[in-house]
Amino acid sequence: AQSVSQHNHHVILSEAASLELGCNYSYGGTVNLFWYVQYPGQHLQLLLKYFSGDPLVKGIKGFEAEFIKSKFSFNLRKPSVQWSDTAEYFCAVRNDYKLSFGAGTTVTVRA
Amino acid sequence: EAGVTQFPSHSVIEKGQTVTLRCDPISGHDNLYWYRRVMGKEIKFLLHFVKESKQDESGMPNNRFLAERTGGTYSTLKVQPAELEDSGVYFCASSFRDGSGANVLTFGAGSRLTVL
Numbered sequence: 001a002q003s004v005s006q007h008n009h010h011v012i013l014s015e016a017a018s019l020e021l022g023c024n025y026s027y028g029g030t031v032n033l034f035w036y037v038q039y040p041g042q043h044l045q046l047l048l049k050y051f052s053g054d055p056l057v058k059g060i061k062g063f064e065a066e067f068i069k070s071k072f073s074f075n076l077r078k079p080s081v082q083w084s085d086t087a088e089y090f091c092a093v094r095n096d097y098k099l100s101f102g103a104g105t106t107v108t109v110r111a
Numbered sequence: 112e113a114g115v116t117q118f119p120s121h122s123v124i125e126k127g128q129t130v131t132l133r134c135d136p137i138s139g140h141d142n143l144y145w146y147r148r149v150m151g152k153e154i155k156f157l158l159h160f161v162k163e164s165k166q167d168e169s170g171m172p173n174n175r176f177l178a179e180r181t182g183g184t185y186s187t188l189k190v191q192p193a194e195l196e197d198s199g200v201y202f203c204a205s206s207f208r209d210g211s212g213a214n215v216l217t218f219g220a221g222s223r224l225t226v227l
Contacts (some may be wrong), residue, residue, distance in 0.1 A: 004153070036218070043114070044202065044218035090154065097142065099216060102155040103114065 004104035005091050012109050015083055021076040021105050023091030032094040033074040035065055036101075039087045044085030047089070050074065061085070083111045113137065114218035123225045129191040132222045136185070136205030144185050144206075144216065145178060149199040157201075160186060163177050172197075193226045200224075 007022035010039045025031065037045040048059025055067040065076045074091060091102040116135040126131050136143045145157040157176070158168040162183035171178070175194070180186040190197050200223050204216040 041221035044204075046215060046217075050213065098156050099144075099160060100147075100156070101146075103151070103153040 001102050002031075002093055004091055004100050004102040006089075006091050006105050008105045009103070009107070010106045012108045012110065013081060015079050017109075019076075019078045019081045019085070019088060019107065021089055021091075022073050023074045023076065024093075025074070025093045025100075027074065027093060027095055027100075029037065029095065031100075033067060034092040034099070035063070035074075035086045036090045036092060036093065038090070040049050040088060042087070044090070047076070071105075081107075081109050081111050085109050113133050114164045115203055116187065117219035117222045119222055120220065121223040121225070123227065125191055126195055127192045130193055130224060132188045132190075132224070133200050134186045134188070134202075134203030134205075134219060135219055136203070140205035140207050140217075141183070142206045142216075143180060144204045145186070145188055146200050146202040146204065148202065148221075149196075157188075158188075168191050171222050190224070191208065194223070195226050198224055 003026045005024045007062050007107050033050040036044045037047045047063050048057050050057045050067045058064045067074050088104045088106045090104045092099045118133045122130050130179045141162050143160040146154050156170040158178050159166045160180045163180050177189045200221040202218055202221045204218045206216045
């Protein structure tokens with residue numbers, strides 16, 4: 001069974017700092033990769049996705065992620081965070097129709 | 112368009128009682144999924160419907176959990192009798208298969224279940 005590992009459980013940083021969240025997965029076949037975000041009190045929202053093509057994908061709100069096949073990684077980045085980026089972030093891998101999620105990373109941005 | 116709607120948003124019940132969670136997917140979405148997150152852990156797959164048929168229920172914890180999707184529209188997830196370890200957030204998601212063959216799931220806000 002495939003697994004998804006997120007490197008950090010909780011990240012605390014100041015506004016304007018850069019953010020990088022690590023994600024590694026175990027499945028070796030063709031996968032689709034996603035980052036979801038859950039803002040406080042809201043539902044899970046799709047931040048960005050990778051299916052094929054350019055391994056550097058851009059999502060909403062200035063986020064981007066890079067798929068490195070050789071490292072089985074799909075790390076999420078944002079050059080300069082804002083207080084409103086405080087949320088929980090989930091990496092997910094899809095094989096066929098089923099999504100497997102990481103445990104989530106809580107990001108707290110201090111004003 | 113309306114999103115995925117889940118009800119109730121929070122339910123507090125005692126061990127041994129029954130709870131039914133409901134999910135209304137986005138209209139036209141044939142695929143409906145249930146996921147669960149136990150506190151602090153990853154979101155785990157429970158089952159997948161295609162229209163009214165169960166495509167995969169391999170993630171259902173045990174036979175105390177029963178999911179239905181009569182008519183291929185909304186779905187219910189019943190827990191009977193509830194146990195303490197059933198506490199968590201139950202997410203519903205829906206999707207349709209787009210041209211690329213890849214489904215993008217839209218999630219509901221979740222139903223938080225607390226079993227005392």
